[in-house]
Amino acid sequence: MSTPVSSDLTLQETVERALARSKADGCVVLATESSSANLRWANNTLTTNGVMLTRSLTVIATVAGKTGTSSGVVTRSALTRDEIDTVVKAAEEAARAGDAAEDAQPLIEGAATSDWNEPPAETSIRVFDTFAPALGDAFGKARDTGRHHYGFVEHDLSTVYLGSSTGLRMRHVQPTGFVTMTGKSADLSGSAWVGQATRDFTDVDATTLAGELDRRLDWSERRIELPAGRYETLLPPTAVADLLIYAYWTMSARDAHEGQTVYSKPGGGTRVGERLSPSNLAMYSDPAYSGLECAPFVVAHSSSSTQSVFDNGLTQGGTHWIRDGELSALATSRYSAELTGLPVTPYVDNLILDIPDPAGSIDDLVARTERGLLLTCLWYIREVDPQTLLLTGLTRDGVYLVENGEVVGLVNNFRFNESPVDLLGRFAEAGGTVPAFSREWGDYFPRVAAPALRVPDFNMSSVSQAS
Secondary structure, eight states: OOEEOOOSSOHHHHHHHHHHHOOSSEEEEEEEEEEEEEEEEETTEEEEEEEEEEEEEEEEEEEEETTEEEEEEEEEOOOSHHHHHHHHHHHHHHHHHSOOOTTOOOOOOOOBOTTTTSOOOOOOGGGGTTHHHHHHHHHHHHHHHTOEEEEEEEEEEEEEEEEETTSOEEEEEEEEEEEEEEEEOTTSOOEEEEEEEESSSTTOOHHHHHHHHHHHHHHTTSEEOOOSEEEEEEEOHHHHHHHHHHHHHTOBHHHHHTTOSTTBOTTSSBOTTOBOOSSOOEEEEOTTOTTOOOOSBOOOSSOOSSOOGGGTTOBOOOEEEEETTEEOOOBOOHHHHHHHTOOOOOOOSOEEEEOSSOOOOHHHHHHTOSEEEEOOEEEEEEEEETTTTEEEEEEESOEEEEETTEEEEEEOOEEEEEOHHHHHTTOOEEOOOEEOOOTTTTTTOOOEEEOOEEEEEEEEEEEOOOO
């Protein structure tokens, strides 16, 4: 929960007050400030813009009892001193009323990091100073051709301060930005989409993005109807990210250990150590990966099968989830690592897929295609079978037919049925790894790098009427 900022307390003072008021055996405090700016446009005209500053407070109280340690977690907008005290009291009451927490562990110890006293980072509408004029030029060109532009950009700087009764004091600033642009033909019957994640908008070129929309709308001038079936299909990095993120989100070691997921070993245990792909590919996360940097320590506002509030502040580095085609790790907390016998490898807030011997860009793959489909993105993705990670969903905003190395027209949309884990074992060719903004999940998980993939038999299970 968040609210506009109106407090006379700094975030550090908020943390210290909460810790000082705590009467629990242990306490962890997460104070977050989010500074954001956005632009929205429709029909070649800016419609809204704004800036916002919000704060939230999470207090985690731990109480030792005869049968174990219980925890109470309360997250609220807490700005005044009295409101902070109320959150602390509520967390302690929840801890004392609750049963012993199965994931209880000693709180992480430490001291203050060198940047603890730094203020929260703030963005402003000026972050779009280069992007906005180029967008205006794109609007003018679209009006001249009768086409229509719609879209949204957002930039957020979120600063979290983590303090613990053990002495730990940590700070992290997370820049997150993205642009999503849709173009429509003059009669509104055809549409195309492009998207990009960014940390600061210095690498976002509105002219290039609008040019790609125009190229795809040009492809759409010829319409081709195709039936359902299995097609050689080119997945650009955006569509690969749509599928890959779901494969990552289901990498819970505990769920796999309990036989609930595609990563479960028949008869018990997990598939860690099992080969998933004949390619020596690597799927990994790294907080220091250039352009996708994220928190190098655990920030957990709640406990689940993949994270624990007791692990707040735990240092996390790079983790190979798949190494040389072999499943090498699953997401664990300290508790689930003990439960499953696996190393402690918490989730990291980015994901990278690297495949050996990349074969250029998506355009290079198109140029080598005799006949196949080129997707743009996937949406409305849902899980059908967790044991195989079979997913279903729809294509959207551009499925194109490729013949003899050229895009020859727009194809109707399809419903697909595929497993991203299975695809990693049967793709025929891959491009180079590049930043990849997921149409379906990018708002929640924007920090992805992936290659384009050629799949010889992608399952378009039925024709869709979606546009």
